[in-house]
Amino acid sequence: MMGIYVHIPFCESKCIYCAFASFVRDENFQARYFEFLNKEIKNCNFPDREVASIYFGGGTPSCVSEKQIVKTLQTIKSAFHVLPDAEITIECNPCSASLEKLKTYHSAGFNRVSFGVQSLNDKMLKFLGRRHTKAQALAAIENAKRAGFDNISADLLLGLPKGDIQNDAKILLRSGVKHISAYMLQVEDGTPLKNMVESGKVKLPSDDQTVDNYQKLTDFLQKNRFLQYEISNFALKGFKSKHNFAYWTGQAYLGFGLGAHSFDGKYKRFSSADNFEDYFTGKQNVEKLSPSQRDEEMIMLGLRCDAGFRLDALNASISEKPIFNKYVQDGILEMSDGVIRLNSKYYNVSNSIILHLID
Ligand SMILES: C[S@@+](CC[C@H](N)C(=O)[O-])C[C@H]1O[C@@H](n2cnc3c(N)ncnc32)[C@H](O)[C@@H]1O
Numbered sequence: 213m214m215g216i217y218v219h220i221p222f223c224e225s226k227c228i229y230c231a232f233a234s235f236v237r238d239e240n241f242q243a244r245y246f247e248f249l250n251k252e253i254k255n256c257n258f259p260d261r262e263v264a265s266i267y268f269g270g271g272t273p274s275c276v277s278e279k280q281i282v283k284t285l286q287t288i289k290s291a292f293h294v295l296p297d298a299e300i301t302i303e304c305n306p307c308s309a310s311l312e313k314l315k316t317y318h319s320a321g322f323n324r325v326s327f328g329v330q331s332l333n334d335k336m337l338k339f340l341g342r343r344h345t346k347a348q349a350l351a352a353i354e355n356a357k358r359a360g361f362d363n364i365s366a367d368l369l370l371g372l373p374k375g376d377i378q379n380d381a382k383i384l385l386r387s388g389v390k391h392i393s394a395y396m397l398q399v400e401d402g403t404p405l406k407n408m409v410e411s412g413k414v415k416l417p418s419d420d421q422t423v424d425n426y427q428k429l430t431d432f433l434q435k436n437r438f439l440q441y442e443i444s445n446f447a448l449k450g451f452k453s454k455h456n457f458a459y460w461t462g463q464a465y466l467g468f469g470l471g472a473h474s475f476d477g478k479y480k481r482f483s484s485a486d487n488f489e490d491y492f493t494g495k496q497n498v499e500k501l502s503p504s505q506r507d508e509e510m511i512m513l514g515l516r517c518d519a520g521f522r523l524d525a526l527n528a529s530i531s532e533k534p535i536f537n538k539y540v541q542d543g544i545l546e547m548s549d550g551v552i553r554l555n556s557k558y559y560n561v562s563n564s565i566i567l568h569l570i571d
């Protein structure tokens with residue numbers, strides 16, 4: 213069983229903070245891309261054919277014609293055995309997800325929608341280069357419900373210069389979203405935001421302030437029955453993202469489209485080129501993980517989410533390491549039935565704990 217990711221590398225415009233592989237391109241170019249993408253899916257000879265989740269991400273899948281999206285989903289359904297209860301997600305920008313589009317996605321088989329909301333502060337949205345307002349974000353969520361979606365997620369950004377993320381979350385919960393991803397704003401190389409921060413034009417909150425906001429948001433969501441099942445992800449019971457959870461627990465996945473990554477669930481990772489010229493030639497990068505690299509990955513992914521990792525699944529034992537035993541004794545790592553989990557109180561310092569363990 214595996215997951216399928218489809219990358220749609222197009223956006224209406226670039227947001228000032230974003231370094232994702234996404235470009236503003238016209239319809240003719242998009243048509244060429246989808247033609248190649250559909251061929252790539254049809255020609256894929258990966259031995260596992262059972263699909264438990266599909267995720268259309270980007271870029272912005274909602275900014276291209278819904279016909280292209282539906283056709284691509286149909287190609288996947290013809291080429292693979294998509295399980296009847298598969299989770300099928302589409303990432304949408306509130307500015308381009310009209311009621312008509314959402315209805316089309318729902319009738320085609322999508323059963324989960326993830327909106328890039330980022331903030332509900334109109335000044336912040338404008339500053340970030342978003343093309344929607346608070347009212348449009350909330351209207352898009354309403355439209356998704358009217359189109360028949362029950363499983364709706366919203367992305368928020370932590371660490372913005374202004375805004376009140378806890379209040380945003382409160383409004384989103386009232387709007388009926390069942391899942392929230394709260395990402396720490398990363399100041400990525402080559403983005404306009406990086407220049408603004410480096411030149412002093414924009415001042416971001418201190419790390420302490422951001423960690424404090426993260427803690428308050430986590431407490432608020434937990435009080436409202438949203439389980440934190442990964443550092444940045446919170447969901448009501450029954451609404452964890454199956455697709456992302458499969459990544460974090462080391463299951464196999466196939467990625468189609470520009471720069472998309474695949475993993476055979478064992479030791480082989482492969483990806484398509486992240487520039488169009490090479491992508492259209494079908495070039496692939498293949499990487500074979502060593503047993504110790506695989507262990508590191510299992511520890512890193514497992515400790516970021518509530519699934520943890522199985523001690524006996526590692527190639528080399530870490531239970532002799534003094535630091536491992538100290539973390540267990542101090543209650544930082546929790547062990548039950550051979551599974552190691554990070555106590556969620558320590559999610560905000562998970563990076564340094566993971567580094568100590570794999571050092
Ligand atoms: C592909 S985008 C989501 C869909 C759509 N493109 C949109 O923005 O509405 C995935 C998410 O990545 C997050 N993201 C993008 N750039 C980021 C950055 N520099 N730091 C943290 N999160 C980021 C945003 O929250 C965004 O919603």
Ligand code: SF4
Pocket residue numbers: 222223224225226227230231232234270271272305328
């Ligand atoms: S955040 Fe979303 S809409 Fe903005 S540039 Fe990145 S992928 Fe496109």
